[in-house]
Amino acid sequence: MLRFAAKQLFNMGFTLLAVSLLVFMLNEWTPGDVVSKILGPYANADQVEKVTREMGLDRPAIVRYFEYMGRALTGDLGQSIVYRAPVASILWDRLGNTLLLAAVSFAVIVPLSVVLGVLAGSREGSFTDRAVSVFSSITASIPEFAMGVFLIAIFVVGLGILPGTSPLRSDTGWPIWSQFVMPVLVVTLYDAGYLISMIRTSMVEVMRQPYIRTATLKGMSFGQVVRGHAVRNALIAPFTVILLQLNYLVSGLVVVETVFAYPGFGRMMLEAALAKDIAIIEAGTLVAVVVTMLTQLFGDLGYMALDPRIRV
Amino acid sequence: MAETGDRVREWPMPDGATAPTTTAMLTLDGLGVEANGRRGSSRILQDVSFDIAPGEAFGLVGESGCGKSTVALAVMRYLGRGLSLTNGRILFEGRDVAAMATAELRALRGNRIAMVYQDPMSSLNPVMTIGRQLIEVPLLHGETDAAKARARAIAMLGEVRLPDATAMMERYPHQLSGGQQQRVVIAMALMAEPKLLIMDEPTTGLDVTIEAAILDLVTELRAKFGTAILFISHNLGTVARLCDRIGVLYAGRLVETGSIRDVFKAPAHPYTRGLLAALPEHKAPVAGGGHRRLSPIDGTLKAADRARTGCAFAPRCGHVEPVACETRPIALTAVMGDGAHMARCSRLAVVAAAKPSARTSMPAAAANRGQVLLALDKLSKRYDLTGRFGFTSGASIYALSDASMAARAGETLAIVGESGSGKSTLAKVVSGLIPATSGSATLRRAAPHSSAPGGRLREAESPGATEDTGALHTSAPGGRLPTGESPGAMQEEIGTVGVDQRSPDTRRRIQMVFQNPDSTLNPSHSIEFALTRPLRQQRGLSRADAKAEVLKLMERVRLPADLLRRKPHQLSGGQRQRVAVARALAGQPDLIIADEPVSALDVSVQAAIVNLLGELLETGDLALVLISHDLGLVRHMADWVAVMYLGRIVEYGPASQVFAAPFHPYTEALLEAAPKPDPDASAPAIVLKGNMPSPTERLAGCGFASRCPKKIEGVCEREMPPVRQFGAHTIACHRELSGGATTSV
Structure with missing residues (x-):
C-alpha cells in the first residue's frame, strides 16, 4: 500500500516535469514573442533587443526553463501581462474561487446523482425510473450557456430573487452566498444528468445479478437488498466517471464562469490564452495537471476501497 | 386410473432423518x-x-x-x-x-x-x-x-x-x-x-x-x-x-414421477426411457472408439409443443397414436397399478412392451486406422510471470510438463483431468494459439489410402501402429517415416510454432470444436457463410464448388439444407454444435480437437453429437482429440486415454486398459467420483480432499501427493514417480502396482 502511494507520487512528479517542459517549449516555439506583446506593434528593433536582454530572453531556452522551475518552486511564477501582477497572486485567488464553486457543486451533484440513479435503476421500467430518465436526458442535453440564460430568465429577470452575476463582491447588493446559487444550479443540472444515467445503468445491471436474488431469498426486504447489497456494487463502474467530474469542475467551467462573470480559474485561462499571457498559461496548465493527477490517485484509492477484487 | 389424491404414502427415508409423517412438507x-x-x-x-x-x-x-x-x-x-x-x-x-x-x-x-x-x-x-x-x-x-x-x-x-x-x-x-x-x-x-x-x-x-x-x-x-x-x-x-424420488419435467409438465429405483430400472414414459437410453453405458466393456451408437431422442422441443392439448412429447415420440395422445389432456397414470410410480402417458402398456432399440455397433475397418497423425514428445509450456517494468519476476506457471502422447487416424485420444490439469493448454499448443516452451509436437500426414503413389508404403508400416506404446519419439524405432519421400512433406514440427507462423495448409489440417457453439459462431453470419468461408479460404474452392461442398457437409452432419440461410440464434444448441462440427470438417482436417464438445448440450442432444463424431472417425482419415471431464463420454468414445494432473500425464494407455486395474490413484478417484445414472451404484469410496496445488511451484515429487489417498510418506512428495509400464499402458506412480515393470523416469 505504502509502495503503491510512493510509486504514484513518483509518477506524478515525473509527469509534472514532462508536462511543464512540454508547455514551456510549446510557448517558446509558437509565433509572436512576449517582448513585442509588451511593447506593442510600433516598437523599434533597438527597444525590442533592449527589453529582450533585460528579461534574459536571449539565453538558451533550456537554461530559462530550469530558471523558471527553480523560481516556481519558491512560489514565484512570473509576471502576468494581462493582469499586470504576479501570476501567483492571481492564480491562487482564482483557483480558490473555482475550488469553492467546484466543491459546492460536487457536494450537490454526487449525492443527487447517486440517489436518483439508484432510485431509478433499482426498479427498472417503473414510473420513477422513467421520470428520472426523462429528467436526466433533458438536463444533460441542454448546453450550459443555454441553461444559464434560461435560468437567468426565470430566477433573475422573472422572479428577481437571485443575482444575475456572481463577481463575488459584496458591493453588488447581494450576499456572497446568493451569488453561488445560479452557477451551482447550472453546473449541477448540466452535469448531474449525465452522472444519473451512468449510475442508473450500472444499478440496473447490478439488480440483475444472481447475488441480488440470493439476498432477496435470504428474506431481505427490497430496501435492505438495495442498501445492503446493490448500491456499493453499482458505484464501482461509475466511480471513475464521478471523479472525472472534478477535472471538469476545476478547469472546464469556462462557460459558466463567463456567463455569470465569476472570477474563476477557467475564465482566467481563457483570457490568458486570448491575450497570449504565457506566464499564466504555463502556471495554469501545471495546476490543471496536478488536479487531474490527484483525482486519478483518489480514483485508484477509492476503487480499492469499493472493490476488494482490486488490490495492489 | 389412479389420480393424485390424499393417499397415504410411505416415504423412503434416509438413515438418521426424522420420522416419516403423513403430511407433506x-x-x-x-x-x-x-x-x-x-x-x-x-x-x-x-x-x-x-x-x-x-x-x-x-x-x-x-x-x-x-x-x-x-x-x-x-x-x-x-x-x-x-x-x-x-x-x-x-x-x-x-x-x-x-x-x-x-x-x-x-x-x-x-x-x-x-x-x-x-x-x-x-x-x-x-x-x-x-x-x-x-x-x-x-x-x-x-x-x-x-x-x-x-x-x-x-x-x-x-x-x-x-x-x-x-x-x-x-x-x-x-x-x-x-x-x-x-x-x-x-x-x-x-x-x-x-x-x-x-x-x-x-x-x-x-x-x-x-x-x-x-x-x-x-x-x-x-x-x-x-x-x-x-x-x-x-x-x-x-x-x-x-x-429418494424423482420427477421428470418435459415442456413444463411432469411426465413421470416415482422412486429413483422404479424410474431408473423401469422407466415408463417414452421421454424418460429416451433420456436414459441416450446416456453412454457406464458398465459396458470398454470397446473404445465410439463405434457403438447411442440412441438420441429424435427432434427437439419446439415452443409450440408447450401449448399442445395432448402430450407435449408426441412429436418426438416413437409410440405416438394420434387419437390417444393428441386429442385430450393426459393425466398422470399409475404405472402397473403402483400409485407411487406415475407417468403422463396414455399408451403405457404399448411403451412398456416395446423393446428399447438395440444399440447398433459399427465395425471400424478403415484403412488408415491406427496411423499416428500427431505425436507429442515431452511437450511443455511454461509461462514466465512478468513483474513491473517487464522484467521476469522469477516466478513461472508450469501449465504443461513433459506431455507425450499420440493421436491416431480413425481413433479418439481422450484427455481427462480436473480444471487446471493442463488439458486446455495442451489443446492450445497443438492448435498453435500458444507455442510450447520445449518439446515437440509432430504433425504427420496419413499415408494415402487410395491408389495414389506411396499407397504401398502403408502396408509395410502399419503393423507397428497399433502396438505403438506410450511416449512416442519421432526417432523411435518403427517410426513410420516413409523413406524416399521428403520428410518435410510427411511430417512437420508444430509444437513451438504459433498459428500465425504456420502454413495455411497446416492450419487447415488442425481444426477445433469448442464447448459452447453459441459463442464460437459469429451471430451475424449465416450458416452458409460460416461454412463457405473455410472452403474458399482453406481449400481454395470456386464459388460453385464451395456451394456444392456446403451441401455435402450439411448432409454429413445430418442437417437439413434449408438451415443454410439461418443465423446461429435461429438454431437449437444441438444444431449449432453440428454446424461447428461441419465448419471444422470443411477444411478436410487430419486432426480435430474437440474441447468439451457436448457438455453445454442437453442429454438427448449430446448423444446425437457423440454419434456424429463417432461416424466421422469411421472414414479413418481423421484423428480426434477429445478433451472432456465426462468420464462416461470418454469411456464411450476413447481409444486412448491420457489422464492429466497439474500439467503432467499421470496415466496413459489404450482406453480398455486405463479403465481397468491397475489404476493411478488419481484415475481411480476420478472414476469413483463420476456420477453414475444407476440407483445401485455405490457411493464413491474415495473422495479427494483439498485443491490442486498452485502450478507456480516446481514440485520435487509427485504433483498428486498432496491429495493422494495412497501416498507413501516421505517418498511421494520428495521424488518424481517412476513411469511404470504395462504393455502400452503407463502409470507414473511410486506405488508398486501389480504386474508393472518399472522403467526409468
Whole structure:
C-alpha cells in the first residue's frame, strides 16, 4: 500500500516535469514573442533587443526553463501581462474561487446523482425510473450557456430573487452566498444528468445479478437488498466517471464562469490564452495537471476501497 | 386410473432423518405458470403436482427450458418479471405460499426454505466478506446478538468442511475456489436450519471430484439436520446418487414421477426411457472408439409443443397414436397399478412392451486406422510471470510438463483431468494459439489410402501402429517415416510454432470444436457463410464448388439444407454444435480437437453429437482429440486415454486398459467420483480432499501427493514417480502396482 502511494507520487512528479517542459517549449516555439506583446506593434528593433536582454530572453531556452522551475518552486511564477501582477497572486485567488464553486457543486451533484440513479435503476421500467430518465436526458442535453440564460430568465429577470452575476463582491447588493446559487444550479443540472444515467445503468445491471436474488431469498426486504447489497456494487463502474467530474469542475467551467462573470480559474485561462499571457498559461496548465493527477490517485484509492477484487 | 389424491404414502427415508409423517412438507398441486410478454402469453409450467415429505430428497430433472428452475423459484414466490402463477397451489407446511403477506414470506425465505444456486461465484456478493454474508441470515431471522450470529457462522463453515473457518470469515468470494464458494453458499443456506433446501444445479460447472465431495457433504448434512431437499439437475447421475424420488419435467409438465429405483430400472414414459437410453453405458466393456451408437431422442422441443392439448412429447415420440395422445389432456397414470410410480402417458402398456432399440455397433475397418497423425514428445509450456517494468519476476506457471502422447487416424485420444490439469493448454499448443516452451509436437500426414503413389508404403508400416506404446519419439524405432519421400512433406514440427507462423495448409489440417457453439459462431453470419468461408479460404474452392461442398457437409452432419440461410440464434444448441462440427470438417482436417464438445448440450442432444463424431472417425482419415471431464463420454468414445494432473500425464494407455486395474490413484478417484445414472451404484469410496496445488511451484515429487489417498510418506512428495509400464499402458506412480515393470523416469 505504502509502495503503491510512493510509486504514484513518483509518477506524478515525473509527469509534472514532462508536462511543464512540454508547455514551456510549446510557448517558446509558437509565433509572436512576449517582448513585442509588451511593447506593442510600433516598437523599434533597438527597444525590442533592449527589453529582450533585460528579461534574459536571449539565453538558451533550456537554461530559462530550469530558471523558471527553480523560481516556481519558491512560489514565484512570473509576471502576468494581462493582469499586470504576479501570476501567483492571481492564480491562487482564482483557483480558490473555482475550488469553492467546484466543491459546492460536487457536494450537490454526487449525492443527487447517486440517489436518483439508484432510485431509478433499482426498479427498472417503473414510473420513477422513467421520470428520472426523462429528467436526466433533458438536463444533460441542454448546453450550459443555454441553461444559464434560461435560468437567468426565470430566477433573475422573472422572479428577481437571485443575482444575475456572481463577481463575488459584496458591493453588488447581494450576499456572497446568493451569488453561488445560479452557477451551482447550472453546473449541477448540466452535469448531474449525465452522472444519473451512468449510475442508473450500472444499478440496473447490478439488480440483475444472481447475488441480488440470493439476498432477496435470504428474506431481505427490497430496501435492505438495495442498501445492503446493490448500491456499493453499482458505484464501482461509475466511480471513475464521478471523479472525472472534478477535472471538469476545476478547469472546464469556462462557460459558466463567463456567463455569470465569476472570477474563476477557467475564465482566467481563457483570457490568458486570448491575450497570449504565457506566464499564466504555463502556471495554469501545471495546476490543471496536478488536479487531474490527484483525482486519478483518489480514483485508484477509492476503487480499492469499493472493490476488494482490486488490490495492489 | 389412479389420480393424485390424499393417499397415504410411505416415504423412503434416509438413515438418521426424522420420522416419516403423513403430511407433506411441500405440496405442489396443479401448478401452472404463464409468461406474459408483448406477443401474448405462453405456458411455462402446466399441472405440476408433487409433494416432498420432511427429510425427503426429491430430484427434479429435465432439459434446459423445461421449467425446472421456475418450479424452484415459484416455491420461493420469486417469479421473474412477466411470469405469473395462474393455476394451482403451493403449500409449504400446509400454508399457501401465494397467499402469504410480504412479511410472512420474508420470514419464510432463507429461514424455513433456503436455496443453493448454480454458479456460486455470481451468487455471492463480490464486495462483501463471506462472514458478513453469512451473519446476515440469522440477524434477519430473529437473532439480535451479533456475536452469537458470528459464532454460528464460524460453526457452520466448519460443518461444510472449510478449512480455517475463522480466517474464512474475513475473505471475499473471489479469493475462494469454485468448490469452496459452493460450500459457502451451502453454509449460508443452512445457517437457519431450514426445513426445505432447494438446490438448483448445485454442482454444474464444478469438477467431478469437487462434485462428489459436495454431494457427499449434502448427504451428510441432510442426515444430520433432517432437511428435505428439492434437487434440480439435468444430470441423472447426481440425482440417482442423492435423491429418494424423482420427477421428470418435459415442456413444463411432469411426465413421470416415482422412486429413483422404479424410474431408473423401469422407466415408463417414452421421454424418460429416451433420456436414459441416450446416456453412454457406464458398465459396458470398454470397446473404445465410439463405434457403438447411442440412441438420441429424435427432434427437439419446439415452443409450440408447450401449448399442445395432448402430450407435449408426441412429436418426438416413437409410440405416438394420434387419437390417444393428441386429442385430450393426459393425466398422470399409475404405472402397473403402483400409485407411487406415475407417468403422463396414455399408451403405457404399448411403451412398456416395446423393446428399447438395440444399440447398433459399427465395425471400424478403415484403412488408415491406427496411423499416428500427431505425436507429442515431452511437450511443455511454461509461462514466465512478468513483474513491473517487464522484467521476469522469477516466478513461472508450469501449465504443461513433459506431455507425450499420440493421436491416431480413425481413433479418439481422450484427455481427462480436473480444471487446471493442463488439458486446455495442451489443446492450445497443438492448435498453435500458444507455442510450447520445449518439446515437440509432430504433425504427420496419413499415408494415402487410395491408389495414389506411396499407397504401398502403408502396408509395410502399419503393423507397428497399433502396438505403438506410450511416449512416442519421432526417432523411435518403427517410426513410420516413409523413406524416399521428403520428410518435410510427411511430417512437420508444430509444437513451438504459433498459428500465425504456420502454413495455411497446416492450419487447415488442425481444426477445433469448442464447448459452447453459441459463442464460437459469429451471430451475424449465416450458416452458409460460416461454412463457405473455410472452403474458399482453406481449400481454395470456386464459388460453385464451395456451394456444392456446403451441401455435402450439411448432409454429413445430418442437417437439413434449408438451415443454410439461418443465423446461429435461429438454431437449437444441438444444431449449432453440428454446424461447428461441419465448419471444422470443411477444411478436410487430419486432426480435430474437440474441447468439451457436448457438455453445454442437453442429454438427448449430446448423444446425437457423440454419434456424429463417432461416424466421422469411421472414414479413418481423421484423428480426434477429445478433451472432456465426462468420464462416461470418454469411456464411450476413447481409444486412448491420457489422464492429466497439474500439467503432467499421470496415466496413459489404450482406453480398455486405463479403465481397468491397475489404476493411478488419481484415475481411480476420478472414476469413483463420476456420477453414475444407476440407483445401485455405490457411493464413491474415495473422495479427494483439498485443491490442486498452485502450478507456480516446481514440485520435487509427485504433483498428486498432496491429495493422494495412497501416498507413501516421505517418498511421494520428495521424488518424481517412476513411469511404470504395462504393455502400452503407463502409470507414473511410486506405488508398486501389480504386474508393472518399472522403467526409468
